Amino acid sequence: MISARFAKWNLIGVSIALTILFLSISPTAEASEWQRFFARLHPAYVHVPMGILLFGLILTILKALRWLKDGDNMINIALVVGSWGGLQAIAAGSWLGQLSGYPPDVLFLHKMLGYSVTLLSAVLVYVHFKSPKPALVHGGWGILMLALVVGGDLGGSMTHGEGFVTEYAPAIARDILGHPDPMNERFELSTPTLTSVYDGIIAPIFSQKCTSCHGEDRDRNRLRLHSRESISNHKGDEPLIVEGHPEESLLITRISLPEGHEDQMPPPLNARPLSHADVELLIWWVAEGASFDALIADVAIPPHIVTILEAYGLSEIRRGIFALDVSLPDSNAVAALRLTGASVDPLTSDSPFLSVRCGSNAKCFSGDELGTLGPHIAWLDLSASTVSDSDLAVLGELPHMTRLDLSGTGIDGAGLSSITDLEFLEYVNLYDTRMSDDALEHLAAVPTLTAVYLWQTAVTPEGVLELRNAIPEARINTGETN
Ligand code: HEC
Incomplete structure (x- = not known):
């Protein structure tokens, strides 16, 4: 039997543990060997407590329907195990975050939802003893499940790509989770006569797929890809970019390696891969001189790149006088x-x-x-x-x-x-x-x-x-x- 005393100390213990985890695992630190081993088990640590919490939810519903007489102890055990499992999942997940190249803002939200589920589980046990009003208990379960579903969706999106979880979901669920049409949001193609190839196309690829490891906060191999200056000033053993020569540019050779090659970028296990189109766009940019200022409308766009950019929402490029804003004649x-x-x-x-x-x-x-x-x-x-x-x-x-x-x-x-x-x-x-x-x-x-x-x-x-x-x-x- 879980007692009121236990519920109280469980809540205090879980809160302290969460605080320690939050303060001690820095997102930008380097995970040690055994932490990496533990980190890769994050999916297992997440799904087991999730199943147990769902079991608790089912018991709660059955109880509310009066099909179950006295399930309180079972429900509380499910919540306690859920909160401990949550702590384990958070530790593993935080180390996995250090290894991975997932977008820091999404990662942070995902992490906060994980913290919320864990804390709420412990809080709910406490509520069961302190003030077991159905409205409070059911409201608590509602919030817990919402955090679980949204957090899980974010986790799926990070590892498998945006919209993975909701791809086959009914339209309403997709609207609630708010996944925009990824094709038209990715690049800035609406004003090709004002936007540079770098700002509109290349920088978004770097920020979505590279800067979590090569950016302001982290610079693996002293490479930073988050700004014009950091890209032009990179000093490595081999030149990062040889203008006009993709085949001699480390930037391109490292992203064009065959599947499974150990030097492949982004590292296949820890980051979202580049699409074939991303690779083609980066090659095109370097081949055209890797300019930071050349406008989309002013560079040569070969047919295969036109095909890619049109799929991402580029419409016919207006050039010359047709790009001007001139009113109708009197x-x-x-x-x-x-x-x-x-x-x-x-x-x-x-x-x-x-x-x-x-x-x-x-x-x-x-x-x-x-x-x-x-x-x-x-x-x-x-x-x-x-x-x-x-x-x-x-x-x-x-x-x-x-x-x-x-x-x-x-x-x-x-x-x-x-x-x-x-x-x-x-x-x-x-x-x-x-x-x-x-x-x-x-x-x-x-x-x-x-x-x-x-x-x-x-x-x-x-x-x-x-x-x-x-x-x-x-x-x-x-x-x-x-
Ligand atoms: C998960 C983290 C991670 C992500 C994401 C990532 N890299 Fe790396 N990258 C590394 C690490 C670690 C190294 C150093 C080890 C090595 O050279 O393999 C590295 C090295 C490199 C180097 C060699 C730099 C030099 O001068 O030696 C290049 C070029 C590179 N990455 C390009 C990219 C590009 C382009 C992307 C995005 C498409 C990317 N990386 C995404 C982790 C990452």
Whole structure:
């Protein structure tokens, strides 16, 4: 028979033991050999008392239903054994935590729930004697079971991956335990034109899978992966990262080892493994130069990486002017420009950017008719119009122009000095004009150009060669095969 005295001293003893465990096992210390042996038995130490507590719960329910007359002593024995088993599980679990690479915040919560279950078991025995009101006893059991289920779920999530326990659970249970959709939460992919590959993709992999052992609190092999500085300053026997060469980077070779290799990172027994996609993303980052600043939208993304990132929620990357936040054009200004005979159309149905074609009416975009439309004009077609070089000064007021067609006009290009500050200009067509070598310098000053048409103009092969050297990325078409 468990007595009231025993219940009291059990509660005092368990409380003292819990305090000692909490204070004496530091989460960041290094477990000794025999502690490691004991630690690996944590799952067994957890599940046995759990079963015994469940037995106590069943007896309590049977008693509440009056199907059982006097189960109190049995229930109390179950709770006492549960509290002692809890102490053992906490000790083993705390050492296992030292070895493992599980996320410290989840680990801490899991641990606190373990402490709660253990303490509550001892408290409940005491309550049985001190104030055995059904409401108090049943409420206590409710809280105990909640702590047990949530704590167990966290434990399962850490060892087997988020959502392991609830994967096949009914939707309600999943909502209560609050497992978000892991695919869309993992990386920061919503603003690829503002987020760097490092911040959005690489740092989350390190913080989820590496920094519990290689971070601020712990630095196994003096390696810390929690910040830009710590990564760039790592001094090991072999280089951690060789920019552009994943195969020579220790960071990559250690995560690409075959299953079971003793140098494999993360260590297979104590940490969540990297997924195949994680490994591919890290290789990609190093191959692209391991930059900490390069934006997702600005680096080359090979097809297999596109596939991975799309699965994690990356949508089409908006580049150039399409990444800008530009309001819709004023409809009165559009109507006024149309009155000059120009055709004015949005690039796509809801785009703030316009395509403007002047036809033979060269004056269609003189400063006045343009009104407030300057920032909206992306494509400007002045082909076969009577536009002159002096008219071209207004091009400097079209900061978002990407395509300019001047083919079949009488210009010699002197007026193109106005385009040198345009940041988005990609395409210039000067086919069938008097364009001269002298004016090519204006084109050479626009590094964003990707296509230039100079067929049937006054430029010489030497002039074209110089232009090619100045803007090597651009395709320069002179009508000759080259
Ligand atoms: C459970 C703890 C743990 C986790 C998690 C972990 N490591 Fe390690 N790592 C170690 C230990 C211990 C060493 C030192 C022993 C060794 O070299 O195997 C080490 C060594 C390394 C080294 C060698 C450093 C050098 O200069 O010698 C690299 C590189 C490395 N880890 C990368 C990673 C990466 C990348 C991750 C995440 C994907 C990771 N580790 C996750 C424990 C861990």
